[in-house]
Amino acid sequence: MSGVRRIGIFGGSFDPPHLAHVALARAAVDQLGLDELRILPTGQAWHKSRELTAAAHRLEMAQLAFAGIPHAVVDDRELRRAGPTYTIDTLRELRAESPGAQLLLVIGADQAEALHGWRDSAGIVGLATLAVAARARPDAGAPPFDASQLPAGRWLPVELPSMPVSATLVRALAAAGQDVASLVPPGVASYIARHHLYRPT
Ligand SMILES: Nc1ncnc2c1ncn2[C@@H]1O[C@H](COP(=O)(O)OP(=O)(O)OP(=O)(O)O)[C@@H](O)[C@H]1O
Numbered sequence: 001m002s003g004v005r006r007i008g009i010f011g012g013s014f015d016p017p018h019l020a021h022v023a024l025a026r027a028a029v030d031q032l033g034l035d036e037l038r039i040l041p042t043g044q045a046w047h048k049s050r051e052l053t054a055a056a057h058r059l060e061m062a063q064l065a066f067a068g069i070p071h072a073v074v075d076d077r078e079l080r081r082a083g084p085t086y087t088i089d090t091l092r093e094l095r096a097e098s099p100g101a102q103l104l105l106v107i108g109a110d111q112a113e114a115l116h117g118w119r120d121s122a123g124i125v126g127l128a129t130l131a132v133a134a135r136a137r138p139d140a141g142a143p144p145f146d147a148s149q150l151p152a153g154r155w156l157p158v159e160l161p162s163m164p165v166s167a168t169l170v171r172a173l174a175a176a177g178q179d180v181a182s183l184v185p186p187g188v189a190s191y192i193a194r195h196h197l198y199r200p201t
């Protein structure tokens with residue numbers, strides 16, 4: 001193994017963080033041999049129509065969810081940045097802070113397929129290697145993930161068993177007053193209950 005530091009970058013709304021996020025983070029650290037995994041809760045998700053839960057809640061839940069993962073560090077820079085969150089801005093900052101490191105952007109297959117619509121996607125692929133995990137399709141009839149559209153030589157797979165969980169499902173169950181303990185880490189389940197998150201107002 002070379003002496004180049006390997007930094008993973010795993011961003012998400014984390015509204016809330018769930019068990020697939022934690023499994024993906026753990027798989028990325030193990031399989032990619034990361035020295036560090038930056039977990040980045042999104043600030044203003046310009047690409048999502050719904051308003052996200054307050055930053056302070058999402059930050060605290062991310063800290064609870066990823067606490068047990070070796071080398072994982074929750075980084076709140078996107079929450080502190082004014083304006084919409086763009087991954088390219090984060091990558092430029094991390095590149096400037098760690099000029100010699102290899103940056104690996106950890107994403108699920110749904111985001112990899114949408115990457116062409118992100119701000120400066122060519123710049124993203126220039127700065128970071130993509131580390132892509134398969135994701136179960138919400139629609140059983142949907143075609144499987146097509147890796148041929150990813151930039152050749154600029155991506156790696158992360159092996160992850162199919163986990164049909166999403167934050168949307170967790171919010172829907174919590175809103176209906178149902179138990180979400182099988183879908184999120186225990187600390188996150190307690191946090192959601194304690195702060196009455198996702199309940200209709
Ligand atoms: N079940 C899953 N399997 C693989 N990757 C996942 C899974 N859930 C989320 N991810 C990945 O984690 C990252 C952050 O996802 P995000 O926080 O938006 O969660 P989400 O469950 O997709 O949320 P929402 O349902 O609110 O859209 C994205 O790269 C996404 O592809």
Ligand SMILES: O=C(O)c1ccc[n+]([C@@H]2O[C@H](COP(=O)([O-])O)[C@@H](O)[C@H]2O)c1
Nearest residue numbers: 011012013042047085086087088118119
């Ligand atoms: O930079 C962009 O244009 C961009 C567009 C869509 C998503 N992202 C990032 O992709 C990550 C996962 O997004 P999401 O929608 O699955 O929460 C999160 O860190 C977002 O900030 C980034």
